[in-house]
Amino acid sequence: QVQLVESGGGLVQAGDSLRLTCAASGRTFSPTTMGWFRQAPGKEREFVAAIRWFDDSTYYTDSVKGRFTISRDNGKNTVYLQMNSLKPEDTAVYYCAATMSRMVRSTTAYSDWGQGTLVTVSS
Secondary structure (H helix, E strand, C coil), rough: CCEEEEEECCEEEEECCCEEEEEEEEECCCEEEEEEEECCCCCCCEEEEEEEEECCCEECHHHHHCEEEEEEEHCCCCCEEEEEECCCHCCCEEEEEECCCCCCCHHCCCCCCCCCCCCCCCC
């Protein structure tokens, strides 16, 4: 079983930056893809970004393209989400997830989830 722990959330102003970190641990860790999702109050959880473990291909939802960057440190089993030019609409709980599936944007494809870290962006 894989354990995922997110950190780095907080309260920032519009235009600021944050870097989220997802640290993975477990007996074996070899996902196909790692992803970041977010859930705002009263809304469904949505895909934000993903990175394929074997070739570092990255995927983003349109609303964060050019502002967010997903990356990983394979040696540390860690995934990062660098968030720049934050907007109030980015306010949400951000979750890290892992999957062995080739599907990267669907929440149902991910089998392991972290507990989430709250990001609040004030205007």
